[in-house]
Amino acid sequence: MTARHRLEECEVAVKFIIKEKVPEHAWWDDEMLGRVPTEVMIMSLVEHENIVKCLDLFEDDLYFYLPPTPRPNFSRRASYDLFECIEQSKHKRLSEADARYIFAQVVEAVHYLNSQGIAHCDIKDENLVIDRDFKVKLIDFGSAVVADPNAPAPFYTLFFGTTAYASSEVLRKQPYQAPPAEIWTLGVLLSYLLTGHSPFPTEADAIEGRVHVRERAGGPRISSDALGLMARCLERDPARRADVGEVRAHVWLQGALVRG
Missing domain, CATH: 3.30.200.20 (Phosphorylase Kinase; domain 1)
Incomplete structure (x- = not known):
């Protein structure tokens, strides 16, 4: 309220x-x-x-x-959740420049939380509030977990996030670590930002890590750097998946927080 x-x-x-x-x-x-x-x-x-x-x-x-x-x-009249923002955009997807700016802010938030031993565990468009200047805030920590940031990440067997963003290992019902699973959700989020769609048409595709990028016919092509970052986030094997440091240092995000 x-x-x-x-x-x-x-x-x-x-x-x-x-x-x-x-x-x-x-x-x-x-x-x-x-x-x-x-x-x-x-x-x-x-x-x-x-x-x-x-x-x-x-x-x-x-x-x-x-x-x-x-x-x-971030008043009631000047802010939306990111899902509303994407839905209200012309083609139900953002320009690559806007997607890059928004995604970079989310990565900064995840990097900070990771340094504190916190994993949000439910990053999705509806849990991101965006204002008219495309400034982002991550909300709703109801599924978050906390661990010692200086110790190996613990394994979990219960999942309380959103299935559409759940990582391959979670869908396979395997014990999972929160940081790699969090990176997977970033990959799914990036797909929604760039295409307006999930990178996985079916749950079976998500389990196997089969990424499908739905680009708009006749529209601008998504850059290879953006697609490369998405692929690193959606690596099926959590041990080989990018960590937040790699994501933050990726070439596609260099200078992304500076708006021209």
């Missing part, structure tokens, strides 16, 4: 978290906050321009209430 913050004198969007629906594994005991959902703890600690941050935390017997940090260009 939207609300007005009386001290900050700005409009905010308030997220309601139903306490009884938070799974047992998704609680966190914090010295200051007490027993709270993991996403509350994460959003209270993260500090990055491309990640939403909690302004306050309120609770009653049924709910936690999370109003995020306000931003002048």
Whole structure:
């Protein structure tokens, strides 16, 4: 719901978290906050321009209430989730320049989270809020996991993200590590940004890593660098898949955060 913050004198969007629906594994005991959902703890600690941050935390017997940090260009009338942005674009896809700018911001957010031992685990167009200047914020940490950033990433057997973005190893029901699975979701997101479609027509294609790029007939061709980055993100074998450092350093993203 939207609300007005009386001290900050700005409009905010308030997220309601139903306490009884938070799974047992998704609680966190914090010295200051007490027993709270993991996403509350994460959003209270993260500090990055491309990640939403909690302004306050309120609770009653049924709910936690999370109003995020306000931003002048992220008012109700000036912002959309990325899915809406793509749907409203002329050909239900973005120009490569705009896709590159948006994707670079998401990669910066993922790189920052990875350095903190956090994996979002549900990166998708609907969890990215974009303003009129194409500035991006990552939202909704309800599926996020936290681990020691200085230790090998743990393996998980449960998956709480979105199946359409799930990595090959997740779909094969194998134990998986969150960082490589997160890179896969970036590859799927990049396909949506550039083509408006998933790179996998069927789940079987995703399981086998068979990428299908649907370019618009008569439209500009997608650059080989963009397609090369997508392929590195969608490598079937998680051990051979790019990590976030490789993605961030890829030639297609060099200078991408500078808007002409």
